[in-house]
Amino acid sequence: MKGKGIGVAGNMIVDILYPVRGLPAPGELTSILDGISRSSGGALCNVIADLASLDPELPLSALGRVGTDGEGDFILERMGKYPNINLSQVKREGITSFTAVMSDEITRQRTFFHYRGANACFCEDDINWDTLDVSLLHIGYILLLDTLDEADPECGTRMARLLRTAQSRGIKTSLDVVSEAGDRFKRIVPPALKYADYCIINELEAAQVTGVPLRDGSGVLIGAGGTDCGANMREALKRMRSFGVSEWAVIHCPEGGFGLDREGRYEAVPSLALPDGYIKGTVGAGDAFCAGALYGAYTGAGLREGMELGIASAACSLSRPGATEGMRSAAEAMDLYRKLI
Numbered sequence: 001m002k003g004k005g006i007g008v009a010g011n012m013i014v015d016i017l018y019p020v021r022g023l024p025a026p027g028e029l030t031s032i033l034d035g036i037s038r039s040s041g042g043a044l045c046n047v048i049a050d051l052a053s054l055d056p057e058l059p060l061s062a063l064g065r066v067g068t069d070g071e072g073d074f075i076l077e078r079m080g081k082y083p084n085i086n087l088s089q090v091k092r093e094g095i096t097s098f099t100a101v102m103s104d105e106i107t108r109q110r111t112f113f114h115y116r117g118a119n120a121c122f123c124e125d126d127i128n129w130d131t132l133d134v135s136l137l138h139i140g141y142i143l144l145l146d147t148l149d150e151a152d153p154e155c156g157t158r159m160a161r162l163l164r165t166a167q168s169r170g171i172k173t174s175l176d177v178v179s180e181a182g183d184r185f186k187r188i189v190p191p192a193l194k195y196a197d198y199c200i201i202n203e204l205e206a207a208q209v210t211g212v213p214l215r216d217g218s219g220v221l222i223g224a225g226g227t228d229c230g231a232n233m234r235e236a237l238k239r240m241r242s243f244g245v246s247e248w249a250v251i252h253c254p255e256g257g258f259g260l261d262r263e264g265r266y267e268a269v270p271s272l273a274l275p276d277g278y279i280k281g282t283v284g285a286g287d288a289f290c291a292g293a294l295y296g297a298y299t300g301a302g303l304r305e306g307m308e309l310g311i312a313s314a315a316c317s318l319s320r321p322g323a324t325e326g327m328r329s330a331a332e333a334m335d336l337y338r339k340l341i
Contacts, residue, residue, distance in 0.1 A: 005059030006051060006298055007134040007171075009127070011042030011119050011141055011178075012064045012090070014071040014098040022106050033105065038071075039322055040078045041099070042119070043140030043176050046284050046323045050291035050313060052082035053327035058295075061086045061134055063127055065118040067096035072118075091126050094118045120146035124162040129169060136298050137166045138198075138290075140176030142189055149188050156191025163195035172247070174198035174297075176290060177205045185209050194244035198297060200290045200310075203253040210239040214251075221255050233258050234266055248303055252289045252314075257307035267304040272315050272340040284323025289314040295330060312337035 019033040040049075044064045051060055062085055066072035072092055079085050097117035103110050122145055139162070143149060148159040155161040163173045175196050177189055185208035193199060193209075203214045203221070212235050216222055223230020233251065237260040240249035250259040256270040292313030296306025312333040320326030328336070 003135040005061065005134045005136075006294065007061040007063055007132055007137040008044050008048040008051070009063035009137060009139040010044045010122070010176075011144055012044050012062075012066050012075050012097065013040070013042035013114075013119070014074060014096055015039050015041040015101055016098060017101045017103055019103050019105050021104075023102060023104050023109070023111060038074060040075050041283075041323055042097070043138075043287065045075060045079065046287035047138060047140070047176075047291045047294070048079070048085055049082065049324040050284075050288050050317070050327045051295060052084055053324070054291060054295050054313065054330045054333065056082075056084055056329070058084055058298075059086070059134075060084050061089060061132060063089045063132070063137075063139075065091045065093060065122045065126065067094050067118045068092050069096055071096035071098055089126070089128060089132065091122075094121065116144070116146060119144065123147040123158065124165060127162070129165065132171075134171060136172045136174060136294065137163075138174040138176070138294055139163070140290075141178035142175060142192055143180055143184055144178040149184075152191075155195070157188055159188075160191040160195055163192055167195055167197075172197045172297075174200065174294060176287075177201050177209065179204050186211070190243045193240065196245050197247040198250070198294070199240055199245045200248070200250040200252065200293050202286055203251050206236045206240065206251045209243075210236045212236040212239060214253075221253065233268075234260075237266070248293070248297060248306070250293055250303075250307065250310075252286065252293075252307075252310065257289065257293070257310055259303050259307055261303040265303065267307060269304060269307040269311055271311055272337065274315060274318065274340065279318045280326075281321035281323075282318060283321075284317045284326075285314040287323065288317035288327060291327075292330075292333065308337060309334065315340065 019035045024030040095117045097119040100113040207214045289310040292310035293306045296309045
């Protein structure tokens with residue numbers, strides 16, 4: 001498929017981390033400690049930054065919305081540090097989407113308060129298809145892009161319509177989903193899968209979409225210990241394909257990556273055994289896996305090779321506290337993979 005480059009669309013978020021000494025009960029007060037920090041996040045920011053590091057020569061286009069505020073400036077400044085990211089299709093309007101992260105220094109638990117902001121209005125009309133010169137378009141997250149999650153009388157959702165438009169223009173499509181509790185998965189996600197060439201999601205999202213349980217009551221991956229994690233993983237992937245995913249249906253989780261390709265071939269790639277003390281943060285590992293797998297697909301790799309690069313990319317991400325700071329070039333990531341496998 002390698003050709004014109006990759007477009008990444010969807011959520012552009014500023015994460016603001018507040019260290020606190022214990023989360024208060026209703027009506028109580030707690031103190032915010034020193035160490036407040038900001039970082040860019042969301043499917044667009046994380047995946048496109050990872051792709052830019054995997055291949056600094058890869059043409060990349062960002063498609064989304066940020067506000068006309070300082071947080072929007074912050075995101076565009078962060079993305080502007082990568083010479084191969086084209087930001088001309090990022091629209092500025094309203095207030096930038098942000099997440100206030102309350103990080104309890106006592107329990108190490110984090111509580112998230114998300115403001116949907118500008119992302120809620122991102123829609124197909126924001127995309128200039130005539131100037132979007134890419135071979136692959138990845139978009140995320142379904143369930144966190146309010147306008148695109150709306151119903152469409154013909155395609156089921158406005159997200160599905162957007163993906164159909166991309167395919168009609170010869171662009172391969174890929175999507176990701178946000179993890180959430182509730183029953184929206186089965187209503188909102190399947191219509192989009194009909195127009196997805198690639199779907200790369202985690203095991204919690206896959207279970208919600210397909211109705212196939214992938215972890216038991218104690219949180220253990222069903223079938224763990226076998227080479228393929230059992231029949232449930234295969235069944236979930238088959239159901240993803242039955243919804244319409246045409247090229248790769250991929251499920252990633254801490255235990256590894258699992259997928260079905262266009263011919264129905266199943267692949268399972270275990271995660272790396274990382275040295276003690278290696279993991280400095282987990283916040284961007286899923287998006288890093290996605291970026292690695294997408295780059296594999298774009299460069300013509302097979303499913304197994306694509307998931308190996310996904311595993312390698314996730315390992316790179318885990319080496320630093322931030323979501324994207326640990327990413328390396330594709331060659332360096334695979335060198336790390338071969339050393340640790």
